[in-house]
Amino acid sequence: GAGVSQSPSNKVTEKGKDVELRCDPISGHTALYWYRQSLGQGLEFLIYFQGNSAPDKSGLPSDRFSAERTGGSVSTLTIQRTQQEDSAVYLCASSLDRGGNTIYFGEGSWLTVV
Amino acid sequence: QQQVKQSPQSLIVQKGGISIINCAYENTAFDYFPWYQQFPGKGPALLIAIRPDVSEKKEGRFTISFNKSAKQFSLHIMDSQPGDSATYFCAASIGNNDMRFGAGTRLTVKP
Numbered sequence: 353g354a355g356v357s358q359s360p361s362n363k364v365t366e367k368g369k370d371v372e373l374r375c376d377p378i379s380g381h382t383a384l385y386w387y388r389q390s391l392g393q394g395l396e397f398l399i400y401f402q403g404n405s406a407p408d409k410s411g412l413p414s415d416r417f418s419a420e421r422t423g424g425s426v427s428t429l430t431i432q433r434t435q436q437e438d439s440a441v442y443l444c445a446s447s448l449d450r451g452g453n454t455i456y457f458g459e460g461s462w463l464t465v466v
Numbered sequence: 467q468q469q470v471k472q473s474p475q476s477l478i479v480q481k482g483g484i485s486i487i488n489c490a491y492e493n494t495a496f497d498y499f500p501w502y503q504q505f506p507g508k509g510p511a512l513l514i515a516i517r518p519d520v521s522e523k524k525e526g527r528f529t530i531s532f533n534k535s536a537k538q539f540s541l542h543i544m545d546s547q548p549g550d551s552a553t554y555f556c557a558a559s560i561g562n563n564d565m566r567f568g569a570g571t572r573l574t575v576k577p
Binding site: 387393395397408410445454456458 | 570
């Protein structure tokens with residue numbers, strides 16, 4: 353597609369439920385990132401995928417968070433047993449590869465846990 | 467830990483004025499320093515970026531100043547316009563790996 357596509361754009365879920373957020377990166381981009389942005393806050397790094405390499409999961413805040421990337425393209429971020437503090441915008445981004453290429457962001461998935 | 471510290475949190479500038487946002491980093495291995503601009507409801511978009519082999523980069527009204535010895539870099543917006551009102555993020559990375567962002571600066575340019 354023309355840009356990074358994320359779905360759903362908005363999600364309201366009850367505390368304790370699991371949610372899945374999807375990211376479709378720009379075609380041909382081998383690097384994919386997930387960030388979290390809480391209201392009025394900066395961008396918190398969550399996880400980074402690069403080609404077939406093992407992902408950098410160092411930013412995942414707890415074991416309730418996991419992500420996978422199938423076939424080197426689409427990625428799914430899963431949050432299990434959601435908590436109210438998980439409410440945030442989850443931003444996906446992709447880039448061509450390492451080495452200073454521009455990172456392109458999607459418009460985010462707004463998650464609200466009630 | 468926060469690897470990139472950004473200030474101020476918010477900034478109000480009159481139309482035509484200069485907006486200045488500052489960032490400091492800790493990891494001397496960082497070699498790529500972009501600035502991103504984010505409008506409400508949108509994802510951040512790359513505005514301008516610099517590598518540490520130069521001290522300044524200018525694109526139109528936007529300039530990055532880089533001080534390697536002080537581990538600081540800043541964004542200057544000349545002739546600020548109301549349309550520049552947005553949140554600005556500085557970032558730093560090694561190549562394009564694991565980019566770390568500052569906390570953001572909400573800029574308001576008053577007409």
